[in-house]
Amino acid sequence: MLLNQFLVLGAVLFSIGVYGVIARRNAVLVLMSIELILNSVNINLLAFSLRSGTPDGHTFALYVIAVAAAEVGVGLAMVLLMYRNRRSIALDELAEMKG
């Protein structure tokens, strides 16, 4: 198998995730797009780990998974707080800090 096919798959998923972060208005859907981005990074880490023959990439992939879990926990807590205060989780309505 080519190394490049995994890297290109990662690039495609990353771009789709970036599109989701830009285009989505709903906060939960933005968090889902961030998960897509993190997964594409993991595919790259594991592909390069197989290429170099060392388990370093596996270690970092596990760290990325743990950080993603923490990020989703805090992110969804923030979304719940936002919903409780405003009855809406639309990100473009958060304009209080606009100068």
Place this chain on the structure above:
Amino acid sequence: MVAADLLVAQNVGFYLIAAIMVIGALRVVTSNNVVHAALWLVVVLAGAAAQYVLLAAEFVAITQVLVYIGAVMVLFLFGTMLTRARIGAETDLNNKNWLLGVPVAVLMLATMVIALNDGFGNEQLPLDAAPVDTMAISDQIFGPYLLPFWALSFVLLAAVIGAIVLARKD
């Protein structure tokens, strides 16, 4: 390239799973229904776990299934459930200027694909790689990568406390 180097079964599996993953990812970012988007995300995450197996990373694949499909998806579905009452298609899930995302994503993808083709071209992955065993990974975590592991422990602790403080009613 010799015929023995082609690994037909693995390549067919890769492209099949990759196609399913790309379709699923596109549905995640275009679906009009938050619950459907979450379920398509499960498809993408399961496909990623399958790709990890193809990359000889069984422990990471199992962790992916346990943490992402098991825990993170439940969190997402809870978040969906707690923030909106209605389940069904909605019309206001996208920004007004969502079209701006298309050229950004396409340009980024084109740049990355060109760079990757230049850099790695036809480089083959090693054919006879043994799966990385869990002991090697634990030797890494509790050896040279101990400091990031500690930092990660504090990140998780902070996330737990932060989530409780943020979501608590007072």
